[in-house]
Amino acid sequence: MMFLATFHWGWLVAALLLGFAMGWVAVVHRGNGVSRSLAGWLGALVALLLAASLMHIVPGRFGYWLDLGLIIFAVYLVGCGLGSWLRDRVLPGPVGAS
Secondary structure, three states, X not given: OXXXXXHOHHXXXXXXXXXXXXXXXXXXXXXXXXXXXXXXXXXXXXXHHHHHHHOOOOOHHHHHHHHHHHHXXXXXXXXXXXXXXXXXXXXXXXXXXX
């Protein structure tokens, strides 16, 4: 795990910054999200991939790519949370009609 973080630190920083930017922008646009059923399927897919990674089901190069992809995805989600939280703290909310 430390090898992935040491060798791919540039990609991890890029994922964090991209997630931060998307978290900052996502607060502005209130579009339609995914449906509950699709969110459930996506959550199950991530859980399945995480279980496959932790149990070392996927060997060799593809297992390495799976681990790297999951780490980059997690760092991206952390960046999204930080960007959204910071935008909420820094910028004032919408002004109500008086």
